[in-house]
Each structure stands twice: as structure tokens, then as C-alpha cells.
Amino acid sequence: MLFNSYAFLFAFLPVALAGYVLLGRRSVTLAAGWLTLASLFFYGWWDARYLPLLLGSILFNYATGRAIAARTGRPAAGRLLALGIGADLALLVVYKYSALFIDSANRLAGLGLPVPELILPLGISFFTFTQIAFLVDAWAGKVHETRLVHYALFVTYFPHLIAGPVLHHGEMMSQFEQARNYRLRLNNVLIGSSIFVFGLAKKVLLADNLAPLAGAVFEGDAHPGLLTAWGGVLAYTFQLYFDFSGYSDMAIGLSRLFGVKLPLNFDSPYKAATISDFWRRWHMTLSRFLRDYLYIPLGGNKHGPVRRYANLMTTMLLGGLWHGAGWNFLLWGGLHGAYLCVQHAWSARFRLPRPLAVALTFAAVVVAWVFFRATTLHGALDLLAGMAGLHGVALPEAVGRLTGGAAPMLAAAGVRFHPGGGEQFIATWGWVTVAALIAFLCPNTQQIHARLRPAIERVAPSGGLRFRLSRRWAVGLGLASTVCVLSLSRPSEFLYFQF
Known part of the structure; x- marks a missing residue:
């Protein structure tokens, strides 16, 4: 079930x-149980056959975490932790x-083993990492809230279940305890709805x-020209x-509608x-998990x-x-x-002006996205060659006509003109320009909502405190909501669902 x-x-x-x-008016436990069942229904809407897998994982990790917490500081806790993490992995x-692994072994050793065709359960990476963190914290003596209904809600909570953020039990289960x-x-409804509409x-x-x-370049013909390759990759x-x-x-x-605050x-x-x-700004909760439960346990930067x-x-x-x-x-x-290693070696000796540093970092990230998106190594290298200009520069004839008298000079400089594709080329660079201006020049959602005083005003009539939307903000959200809802006839999945 898609949010959109x-x-x-x-x-x-x-x-x-x-x-x-x-x-919630009658019982915190009943409300938490209801939201857990609703979250399970949300997950089962995709394929109910995978609900036992999710429930089994929750019960196993809950029981293992409780057993580890009861033996903190004893060798048995370490053995149980190894068992729990091993089972999750x-x-x-x-x-x-x-x-x-099997396909790679077949290619390298010619084993001819059958390759299993398993459907990847939605959100398996997210709920697995979430529960591994719970087990590690139980071993470290950091787990204090142990009610099953709150733990089940912590894992299945539908706003994060499919594509994150990767939650920490300490920041979530305590919220589920608060009546x-x-x-x-009303304030939660106003701010939560506003943030949701932005998303x-x-x-x-x-x-x-x-x-x-973007798909036209990654899934299209080989040997894209310089501008075509960059346009598709930037898209x-x-x-x-x-x-x-x-x-x-x-x-x-x-989550804010339900009174629960998720981490940024x-x-x-x-x-x-x-x-x-x-990495401190992109998928921040995954970066936190990798730092706290992998990089630091490996030794971090403490050994040279x-x-x-x-x-x-x-x-x-x-x-x-x-x-x-x-x-x-x-x-x-x-x-x-490799980027991180080069950065740490470089930063000890040199410092770039911030605009140049941002441009260089962005270019490095864009190059890496080619491997992230491409389905084959050959396709990725071919696209990178196009971005480097090794396939030349080609423009649609329609774009060449828009340049007027500059077309002959471009042709003399080696630019090739080809029939067709003008509308696609213009649309690509038009959307890329709009997206870049928003990403680089506009404040982000949390910056906008940190300054909500003009939009959500607090007034104190004789009956007490209440909140109301300013007229301008309400009209803007209403228009944005209407346009978005009218565009939902064919909702598309989120890219992070596949992870």
C-alpha cells in the first residue's frame, strides 16, 4: 500500500x-495494539503470505532480546547475541x-546450481537492521522497555516499516508509553499534514x-553523447x-498525526x-546505524x-x-x-572554497549514482564514457535550430546533429534545471517548518489555547494537495522499496 x-x-x-x-481514550495498550494490527494490515496488503515471516522475526528477536537483557554481563548473553544476529543475517x-551468491558461483566455477527465484519481502533490510540494533543494545544493558505490544509496534510501525527511517528502540518505545x-x-494534525503534503x-x-x-538513458540505446548522458544521469x-x-x-x-516523532x-x-x-545528510538513520554498529565496533579511527x-x-x-x-x-x-579515504587524506593538507567543495562533492556523488542505477557493469561504463565526452557531443536537429546562427559553429566544433529527440532533450534539461534550483537554492522541509510561526499561529481566546493555519498557508497547502491528489491515478512505488 503506497502513501501516494x-x-x-x-x-x-x-x-x-x-x-x-x-x-487511546480508554487504554494506551489497546491503542498501541490497534496501531500494531493496522501496521500489519498495511504490510500484508502487499502480500499476506509474508506476514508470518515478519511476525516470526518479531517474536524471535523479542524473546532473544529479553533473554539477553536478563543475562547482561555474563558469557551467556554474548552467545545469545551471536545466535540472534546470526539468525537475522x-x-x-x-x-x-x-x-x-549462487549465480556468481555458477559463473566463476561453472557449478550449474539452480538459482532460487525468491521474492524479496518488502522492508526486510529495515526491520532486520532495526532488530539487530535492539539485540546489541540489550546486550549492552540499554534496553529498559520490554512490553511485547510496544516492541511489535516499534518494528511494524507503518510510517517507517517499508523504507525507513531505521529506528532505534530508545527513541521510539518510550514514546509509545506516553499517554x-x-x-x-490539532497542532500535530496541522504540522503533520503540512509536512506530508510537502513530501x-x-x-x-x-x-x-x-x-x-532518467529511464530513457539508463534503459535506452548505447553510446549516449555528452549532453544526453549528463541529462539522463542528472535526471x-x-x-x-x-x-x-x-x-x-x-x-x-x-507519524506526527499519531503524536509520534520520527528521527530526521x-x-x-x-x-x-x-x-x-x-552521509551525515543522506539516509541519516542508516548512516547512524553503520557508524554505531559497524564502523565504531571495527575500531573506527582509533588505530591509525x-x-x-x-x-x-x-x-x-x-x-x-x-x-x-x-x-x-x-x-x-x-x-x-574510496571517496571517504581520499577526503580524509586530502582534508589534512588542503581546504577548498565551499562553493568548489560542494560542486566537487556533488559531481562525485553523481558519478557514483551511475553504478547504483545501472543494471550491468558494461552499461555503467558506457554511460560514464558518454559523460566524459568519449562518445562525442550530439544534439537533436530541433535544438540546433533553436541556436540559430550558432548551429554551423557548433557543427564545426564537432557537435553532431540528429533527427528526432528534441522534445525529450528539452524536457530532460528543463526538469533537471527546475529540480537543481529547488535542491540547491530552496530551504528544505524542516527548515521551512522550523519557521512556521507566520503559518501556524497560536492564539489564546478565553477558552484556552488553540492553533490555526494562516490563510496564505492554508490556501497553499490546499492547492498543493489538490494538484497531488489529481495526479494519483497511477501511483508509482518509491525507489527505496526495492531495498
């Missing part, structure tokens, strides 16, 4: 919220990586319009940006001046530069594989690991 669908907006969400609020490997979060508050607009109006323009760069940013906004906005997961990453800054670079590379390679079972994701992660 009529079934979700006009059926599931109102029913789930109404039941949550009504039951085994489940992930079977469903997500077994086909890759005031089970009350419908919906990013997805429907920007990402979905960029998608076919994907901004499609992924607004698709994931939109999902993150919608998740935060939806996206913070204008293309404005980053270094690769490490990029060589060990630090090895830890960085290991973390990013595994982070790449987390995104998908393909060598392209491993290459993408390895490229970012």
Missing part, C-alpha cells in the same frame, strides 16, 4: 487514525543475497516526472533525491561540502590511518550491499568508501 495512493489516503489512514484516537542472506501521544492534537508534492510532482527522463540524481526526500517527509508527517532522515545532502557531510581507511571501506562496502543484492551496489559502496 487513494486506498491509503482515503481508506486506510482515516480508519487507522480514528481507531487509534478512540481507543541468515534470514536476510537467504531472501536477499542467495541468488547473487498524551494517544490524544489527537507528496516532491514525489508526485517532481520525482515521478523525472523518472521517465536520475534528482529523481532519487526527491523520491527519497518525499518518502522521508511523508513518513515524518504521518534527510537534510539537503546535495548541499554537502564533503562526502562524510553527504591505515586501519581507519580499512574500516571506512568495509563499512561502505557492506552499506552498498545493504542497498541491494548486486555487484553494482558493491561497486557503488566501494566508490563511496
Whole structure:
């Protein structure tokens, strides 16, 4: 069930919220149980056959975490932790990586083993990593809230279940204990709805319009020219940006309706001046998980530069594989690991002006996205060759006519003109320009909502405090909501659903 669908907006969400609020007046436990069942229904809407897998994972990790917490500081806790993490990773490997490993073994050794055709359960990476963190924290003595209904809700909570953020039990389960979060508050509704509309607009109006323009290059003919290659790759760069940013906004906005605050997961990453800054801004909760549960346990930066670079590379390679079972994701992660190593070696000696640093970081990220999106290594290298100008420069004849007298000079400089494709070329660069201006020059969602005083005004009539939308903000949200809803006749999945 997609956030950007009529079934979700006009059926599931109102029913789930109404039941949550009504039951919350009687019992926190009943309301938490209702929201857990609603979240399971939300997940089962995709394929109910995978509900036992999710429920089994929850019960296993809950029981294992309780057993570990009861034995904290004893050798048995370590053995149980190893058992729990091993079981979680085994489940992930079977469903997500077994086909890759067997296919690779067949290619390298000619084994001829049958490759399993397993459907990847939605959100398996997210709910697996979430529960591994729970087990590790139980071993470290950091788990204090142990009610099953709250743990089940923490794992299945529908705003984050499919595509994140990767939640930490400490920041979520404590919120499920607070009775005031089970009350419908007008301020939560206003701010949550506003954030949700921002995310919906990013997805429907920007990402979905960029998608076919990116697909035309990644799935089209080989040997793209310089401008065609860059146009398609930049279209994907901004499609992924607004698709994931939109999902993150919608998740935060939806959760706010239920009185629960999710952690920030996206913070204008293309404005980053270094690769490490990029990872502090992109998928922030995954970066936090990889830092706290992989990079630091490996030793972090405490054992000299060589060990630090090895830890960085290991973390990013595994982070790449987390995104998908393909060598392209491993290459993408390895490229970012190399970027981080170069950055740390470089920053000790040189410092670039911020505009140049942002441009260089953005260019490095764009190059890496080619491996992230391409389905084959040959296709990625061919596209990179086009971006480097090795396939020449080609323009549609219609674009050449728009240049007027400059067309002969362009032809003399080696630019080739070809029939057709003018509308696609203009549309691609038009949308890329609009997306770039928004991403680089406009404040992001949380910056806008941090200054909501002019939009959501607090007034104090004789009956007490209440909140109301300013007329300008209400009209703007109403218009944006109407345009988005009218565009939902064919809702598209979020890109991070595949991870």
C-alpha cells in the first residue's frame, strides 16, 4: 500500500487514525495494539503470505532480546547475541543475497546450481537492521522497555516499516508509553499534514516526472553523447533525491498525526561540502546505524590511518550491499568508501572554497549514482564514457535550430546533429534545471517548518489555547494537495522499496 495512493489516503489512514484516537481514550495498550494490527494490515496488503515471516522475526528477536537483557554481563548473553544476529543475517542472506551468491558461483566455477527465484519481502533490510540494533543494545544493558505490544509496534510501525527511517528502540518505545501521544492534537494534525503534503508534492510532482527522463538513458540505446548522458544521469540524481526526500517527509508527517516523532532522515545532502557531510545528510538513520554498529565496533579511527581507511571501506562496502543484492551496489559502496579515504587524506593538507567543495562533492556523488542505477557493469561504463565526452557531443536537429546562427559553429566544433529527440532533450534539461534550483537554492522541509510561526499561529481566546493555519498557508497547502491528489491515478512505488 503506497502513501501516494487513494486506498491509503482515503481508506486506510482515516480508519487507522480514528481507531487509534478512540481507543487511546480508554487504554494506551489497546491503542498501541490497534496501531500494531493496522501496521500489519498495511504490510500484508502487499502480500499476506509474508506476514508470518515478519511476525516470526518479531517474536524471535523479542524473546532473544529479553533473554539477553536478563543475562547482561555474563558469557551467556554474548552467545545469545551471536545466535540472534546470526539468525537475522541468515534470514536476510537467504531472501536477499542467495541468488547473487549462487549465480556468481555458477559463473566463476561453472557449478550449474539452480538459482532460487525468491521474492524479496518488502522492508526486510529495515526491520532486520532495526532488530539487530535492539539485540546489541540489550546486550549492552540499554534496553529498559520490554512490553511485547510496544516492541511489535516499534518494528511494524507503518510510517517507517517499508523504507525507513531505521529506528532505534530508545527513541521510539518510550514514546509509545506516553499517554498524551494517544490524544489527537490539532497542532500535530496541522504540522503533520503540512509536512506530508510537502513530501507528496516532491514525489508526485517532481520525482515521478523525472523518472521517465532518467529511464530513457539508463534503459535506452548505447553510446549516449555528452549532453544526453549528463541529462539522463542528472535526471536520475534528482529523481532519487526527491523520491527519497518525499518518502522521508511523508513518513515524518504521518507519524506526527499519531503524536509520534520520527528521527530526521534527510537534510539537503546535495548541499554537502564533503562526502562524510553527504552521509551525515543522506539516509541519516542508516548512516547512524553503520557508524554505531559497524564502523565504531571495527575500531573506527582509533588505530591509525591505515586501519581507519580499512574500516571506512568495509563499512561502505557492506552499506552498498545493504542497498541491494548486486555487484553494482558493491561497486557503488566501494566508490563511496574510496571517496571517504581520499577526503580524509586530502582534508589534512588542503581546504577548498565551499562553493568548489560542494560542486566537487556533488559531481562525485553523481558519478557514483551511475553504478547504483545501472543494471550491468558494461552499461555503467558506457554511460560514464558518454559523460566524459568519449562518445562525442550530439544534439537533436530541433535544438540546433533553436541556436540559430550558432548551429554551423557548433557543427564545426564537432557537435553532431540528429533527427528526432528534441522534445525529450528539452524536457530532460528543463526538469533537471527546475529540480537543481529547488535542491540547491530552496530551504528544505524542516527548515521551512522550523519557521512556521507566520503559518501556524497560536492564539489564546478565553477558552484556552488553540492553533490555526494562516490563510496564505492554508490556501497553499490546499492547492498543493489538490494538484497531488489529481495526479494519483497511477501511483508509482518509491525507489527505496526495492531495498
